Amino acid sequence: MTAVMIGIDPHKGSHTAVAINAGEAPLGRMRVSACPDQAGQLLAWAQAWPERTWAVEGATGLGHLLAQQLVAAGERVLDIQPKLAARIRVLEAGNTSKNDPNDARSVAVAALRSRACREVTADDHAAVLRMRSRRHQDLGQSRNRVACRLHAVLCDLVPGGLPKEITAAQAARIIEQAAPVGAVGQARHDLAAELLADLRRSDAQMAESKKKLAAVVRASGTSVTGLFGVGPVVAAIVIGDASTVTRFPSRDHFAAWNGTAPVEVSSGGRKIYRLSRRGNRRVNYAIHIAAVTQIRYKHSPGRAYYDKKIAEGKTPKEALRALKRRISDAIYARLLADAQTAAASKDPGGQPGNDSGSSAVGFHPEHRLFGQATPGPQPSLRPAISARPVAALAPPRRKLRKVT
Numbered sequence: 001m002t003a004v005m006i007g008i009d010p011h012k013g014s015h016t017a018v019a020i021n022a023g024e025a026p027l028g029r030m031r032v033s034a035c036p037d038q039a040g041q042l043l044a045w046a047q048a049w050p051e052r053t054w055a056v057e058g059a060t061g062l063g064h065l066l067a068q069q070l071v072a073a074g075e076r077v078l079d080i081q082p083k084l085a086a087r088i089r090v091l092e093a094g095n096t097s098k099n100d101p102n103d104a105r106s107v108a109v110a111a112l113r114s115r116a117c118r119e120v121t122a123d124d125h126a127a128v129l130r131m132r133s134r135r136h137q138d139l140g141q142s143r144n145r146v147a148c149r150l151h152a153v154l155c156d157l158v159p160g161g162l163p164k165e166i167t168a169a170q171a172a173r174i175i176e177q178a179a180p181v182g183a184v185g186q187a188r189h190d191l192a193a194e195l196l197a198d199l200r201r202s203d204a205q206m207a208e209s210k211k212k213l214a215a216v217v218r219a220s221g222t223s224v225t226g227l228f229g230v231g232p233v234v235a236a237i238v239i240g241d242a243s244t245v246t247r248f249p250s251r252d253h254f255a256a257w258n259g260t261a262p263v264e265v266s267s268g269g270r271k272i273y274r275l276s277r278r279g280n281r282r283v284n285y286a287i288h289i290a291a292v293t294q295i296r297y298k299h300s301p302g303r304a305y306y307d308k309k310i311a312e313g314k315t316p317k318e319a320l321r322a323l324k325r326r327i328s329d330a331i332y333a334r335l336l337a338d339a340q341t342a343a344a345s346k347d348p349g350g351q352p353g354n355d356s357g358s359s360a361v362g363f364h365p366e367h368r369l370f371g372q373a374t375p376g377p378q379p380s381l382r383p384a385i386s387a388r389p390v391a392a393l394a395p396p397r398r399k400l401r402k403v404t
Contacts, residue, residue: 004049007080007108008042008056009100010063016100017042019049020108029101039069055080055111057103059120060243067120077120084110118247125220130240132216136209136233137282143202150195156188168203171196224334227327228300229293237286238331245335251328258283260321260328275321284324287331291323302327 004027006019013034019027027049032041046052052075059067059079070077089098089106111117150171154162157178162170175196180189214232217225217239224235248254255261259279265272294302302323309319 004046004052005108005111006046006049006052006054007085007104007106007111008054008063008066009104009107010057010066011100012062014100015042015063015066016104017045018101018104018108019046019052020105020112022112024109024112026105029104031100038066039073042070043073043075052076053078053111055107055117056120057085057107058082068123071120071122078111078117079120080107080110080114080117084114088113118244121244125216126240126243128216128240129213129220129236130243132209132213133233133236133240133282136206136213136236139202139206139209143199143206146195146198146202150192150199153188153192153195157185157192168196168199171199222334222338224331224338227290227330227334228297228302229290229327230331234286234290238283239335241280241283242335245332245339248332251332254332255325255328258287258328260284260287260325262321287324287327290327291320294323294327295320 003022004019005021006017009016011034014031015034015038016029016031018029021027028045030042030045032038054067054070054075054077056063056067056070056077057080058064059077067077067079085103085106088110089102147166151162151166154166154171154174157180158174162174171192175189175192178189178192180186210232213236217232217235220239222235222239224230224238225232230238242248242254242257245254248257252261256276257279259276259281261276262273263276263278265274291302294300295306297303305326306319306323309322310316314322
């Protein structure tokens with residue numbers, strides 16, 4: 001039997017699939033409409049290749065539903081980034097026309113060539129956290145728009161303007177005390193009252209959303225909320241967008257993904273690093289909130305680290321970026337420990353002496369980076385060093401060859 005890779009180019013109204021073998025030779029293609037039986041039609045078409053793997057472009061975006069349907073059917077599915085498939089199509093020496101079959105074939109070729117393809121798994125609590133966090137963020141943005149509009153209207157009612165930030169109670173007092181003059185003034189007064197009602201409605205929705213978000217975070221059993229400055233909202237954004245933390249080989253990869261690692265722009269003998277604008281900006285924003293929270297409280301270990309960087313000659317922005325990187329490392333350690341604990345609970349057997357579920361390679365929650373949510377005395381920024389036997393630290397012995 002020949003191993004087959006099936007690339008899928010998903011769209012809103014249809015999906016195009018192209019099957020290729022290990023030599024990248026096309027075996028067949030099919031186009032199905034986006035409908036409830038889309039996965040069934042593709043599976044029936046692919047019965048000719050029992051040893052098959054599916055590669056879906058954007059399995060976390062437009063192709064999410066189809067990828068989840070294939071996974072639920074017991075198929076092996078890979079997630080291919082659109083940028084990677086586009087590079088394959090551009091560098092192809094043959095037909096590079098931009099159409100759905102060529103795009104689907106590029107997805108399949110990218111899955112064969114790339115070693116960084118992520119295997120799609122069934123949605124779990126991370127998907128729930130992602131949905132809830134995005135809903136909460138949308139409500140926050142909607143509230144900000146209403147508050148800005150209300151602020152602009154109240155500035156026309158009150159001479160001299162108002163402070164930059166305003167609450168619903170302050171706005172209600174101003175509207176009650178205002179005495180509109182003429183039809184224009186009365187219309188502006190009525191508009192301010194309507195915007196005030198919208199603001200109060202948004203506040204109620206935000207409060208309810210935060211309660212649901214906190215409940216979902218507690219149900220996930222994460223230890224990320226044990227970090228100083230990481231509340232339910234920050235934890236939901238990080239866990240929801242990171243999904244499976246094991247897809248990051250190290251904390252450096254995690255920092256590059258969330259944009260807290262500096263970007264090297266060196267040339268020749270000059271080594272220069274600049275601020276990264278890459279990565280997941282939602283997670284970067286969440287880490288920024290945690291860093292600002294730590295700096296705000298003088299007793300937090302993050303504030304001590306921030307002051308240390310300032311004393312070393314760093315600017316406030318540079319010190320903040322350094323703190324964000326440290327928080328990223330701490331979050332990665334907690335996520336990795338949670339993942340290994342969950343894996344150990346699912347498979348309690350294992351080899352004798354295996355303590356991966358408890359030690360987590362030095363990333364167990366008891367190795368607390370940046371202290372607890374309510375830090376005690378003498379917080380430490382450095383993770384505890386796991387004890388190693390002397391033999392593990394010694395270099396391996398080499399056999400001496402006898403010279404005759």
